Amino acid sequence: MFGTSGIRGPVGDAVTAELALDVGRALGADTDRVVVGRDPRDSGKLLTDALTAGLREVGTDVVELGLAATPTVARAVAWEDADAGVSITASHNPAPDNGIKLWQPSGQAFDEPLREEIEARIAADDPALEDWTGLGGLTETSAFDRHVETLLESVSVADLDVAVDLGNGAGGVTVEALNRLGCRVETLNAQPDGAFPGRPSEPKPENCASLTTLVREGTFEVGIAHDGDADRMRAVTASGQFLSGDTLLALLAADAASAGERVAVPVDTSLAVEDFLANRGVGVERTPVGDVYVAAAATQADVAFGGEPSGAWIWPEETLCPDGPFAALRLAELASERPLDDRVAEIPTYPIERDSIEVEDKTAVMARIEEQVLERYDEVTTMDGVRVELDDGWFLLRASGTQPLVRVTAEAREEERTRELFDEARGLVS
Known part of the structure; x- marks a missing residue:
């Protein structure tokens, strides 16, 4: 049922309201308060209703964020003093899909033992339903501004021209934060739309040709691209170079880690990343593919950063969830200090x-x-x-x-x- 990125698949087939109800009941078995948010897919409203109904049926209170980036949901678990969080999202998957991803208060996704526990409860099919006096409550709120304010406390950028392709997703936190920092921002595909009419949700080079052209032909120091739920971030340099995931990983890791520290990377990461970091005295800790494994490795004391070439970036001192908006602002900060093209010229690339x-x-x-x-x-x-x-x-x-x-x-x-x-x-x- 659960993969490393939660439950994900076509709506009406692998993902149904019945399944969301079951997950809500199972998650509510040992939680008192749960935060729930969703990406812009139309099916997300139905799935949110079903999942929150399941939670409330077993007596769990729900804090519903509505449309929210996945990192906003993950961070809000701690902000709302909740026991868990749920993102209704299929992340970078196409519009017919949706999914359910569960979060711990640390910001880390549910690991394998926690996922297996939820599956076992669903299989047992014996939820402890409350009567009308014991149903959980529902609070509707927004964590958007809290996320923006948190980013502003950690990053300092000013006087920068930035192009941001939101991919019709939920990543508006990035644009708002950049605007509040005084950057000049131009957006592409900024209207949330779960059909993803502007481009396919996954921010890879072939899907971000418009962003690449805009940055290359304009006066922008950096271009940013997110997926539908903004847990991923990819980037374009001022010259119009769409950075490979491995190059971006090396760039962010070298900034985050000092000599003697390590960074967590999945097994499919380029050897060039290891070589580049080794020259700076930084080691690598290889993990299985999946941000949940990278996040688990990032809990080790000497691991300063974790990342996946697909576009998921984790700063453990900030949060254990991949936070696309934070990654975007951190990259913008680097671009304001020194051109990205100059930085990436130092990073090797291998066939x-x-x-x-x-x-x-x-x-x-x-x-x-x-x-x-x-x-x-x-x-x-x-x-x-x-x-x-x-x-x-x-x-x-x-x-x-x-x-x-x-x-x-x-x-x-x-x-x-x-x-x-x-x-x-x-x-x-x-």
Whole structure:
């Protein structure tokens, strides 16, 4: 039921009001107060109603934020002295999808044991429903301004030209904060609309061509792109370069971590990030793919930052949720101090190959792959798929969390070697 990013899938199929009701009842079994918010998808209103009904049926009070960025919801759990938070969102997925993601008071998403507990309660199908005298209450409020004010306390930016592509999502906190800081802001796709008419929700290069052109042809120092719930942030430099996730990870990590500290990164992160940080005395802690795992690693005392190349960035001193607006303002602050193009010119890039191979039974295929890899190679990590470390590169084979696919990634410092490793990895799947 739950993946690493919560429940997610097509509305009316994988995600229904009945499921939201069940999750609400299960979550309410050991919570007294829960914060709930949603992204702009029309189905979110229905799912919010169902989930909050389930919570209130078992006596849990609900603080409903309405339309809110996922990091706003996650942060509001502590602000509202609540026991948990719920985002009704499918994040960067297309409009037909929706989902449910659960948050702890620390801002960290529900980890595997907590998710399994919710699933077990739903499977037991024995909620402790209250009578009419014990139903939970409902308070409607907004945490938008609180989120903006929190960002303003942590970041200092002024006299900057910034373009922001909100992707018709819930990331207006970024624009408001930049405006209050005195920046000159131009927006794209700023009207919340769960059909995502301006561009597909995921902020990747091919979906953000308008932002790239606007920044390149204008006088902007930085361009910012969010997904539908604003937990992700990607960026464009003044020259119109859409930064790869690995480059942006290296840039933010180098600023956040000092020599002797570490940053948490998933197993599919580029070797270039590790090389760049090593030159600054900063180490890496590799995790399975998923912000919940990065956040868990970021709770360690010497881990100063966590990030995923997909666009999720975590500063543990701020919050353990990926906060796209905070990341946007932190990047703008860096751009105001020194041009981003100058900064990224110092970060190496290595040839990397990625592909996805459709399979009938990804679990069985990955079991055979792991068996073969452990027999053939000496340095193998199996925390999330199988990652093979070699002297001059690496490759990773891992099952998709949501589709019948095996993801194949290979990287080396030389292009010819990358191709050799990629062919080698694909051959294992075949």
